[in-house]
Amino acid sequence: MEEKDYGGSCLLQDHERPDDPYHNIKDKLDLFVPLHFFGWWMKTLLLRDWWLCWVVSVMFELLEYTLEHQLPNFSECWWDHEGTGEADDSVLPEGWTPATASRVGRSQVATFRWIMDALVCNGLGIYCGLQSLKYFSMKTYHWRGLWNIPSYRGKLRRIIGQFGPYVWIDYDWKPLSSLGRWFSVLALVAMFLLAELNTFYLKFVLWVKPGHWVNLVRLIFILPWGAVALREVFQFLDDPDITKFGRQSWLFLSIVCTELLIVIKFGWDTVTIPFPRRRSDRQTTLLIYGLDQAFVRDSDISPDLGF
Structure with a gap:
């Protein structure tokens, strides 16, 4: 089965498609972009440690670099990754040539990777997760029986809370x-x-x-x-x-x-x-x-x- 190509044509604006010049961005920024954010929000609630969250986040980005020769899904555009590494016009920023790309260097192009993934998506998810931990750890809980709660909304919240932890504590690993x-x-x-x-x-x-x-x-x-x-x-x-x-x-x-x-x-x-x-x-x-x-x-x- 053919995998979705995230590292193919990476033009920000495709002049050959005047009806939809930004179709490349729309096509590549799919469901997995918000999943980066919400995923790390949930992972932070699991790990409950700022240091460990960032270690896992950066390590996974390095694994994507390392294993993109095995999984085409890990090969992404220059504005989210350094791409597949072939210096041709189809995967370079608009106005760049292969000579320009070689002169600037792959390391500078790869900086966009850390901005989009590690800092923006993962970083915001980790921040929101830590704020959620602070909220849950300081919140006052009133533990009482389900049938002693007067409103249906309160009963529903109590049922959902049954699947959460008894107390929220920070993990100091x-x-x-x-x-x-x-x-x-x-x-x-x-x-x-x-x-x-x-x-x-x-x-x-x-x-x-x-x-x-x-x-x-x-x-x-x-x-x-x-x-x-x-x-x-x-x-x-x-x-x-x-x-x-x-x-x-x-x-x-x-x-x-x-x-x-x-x-x-x-x-x-x-x-x-x-x-x-x-x-x-x-x-x-x-x-x-x-x-x-x-x-x-x-x-x-x-x-x-x-x-």
């Missing part, structure tokens, strides 16, 4: 408190990113259209499951009296791993596409720099293996 805690948070981020990638890989290898209802149903179900699982993981890391993961954590881990196995089984030809040489060199350099900063230059991490 403390990744630098110990070496064991550091690796635990790294594993948490890895599983979170894997669940995100499964969304795109599943619909690609199983030939599911982006607008199909099954994609939305999966996201609707995985959100509350992930909320409970993250609460159990935080309790396991933060409470010394808890010595094992909760059932929802194991269930969610099983779901994510099963999705990964499905992707490998039905999309082996996709996941084994080798990395381009230039991109592989950049990722290796970034990894070495990150390890150097984390383990060689940073002495704040305690050698204690405790959680």
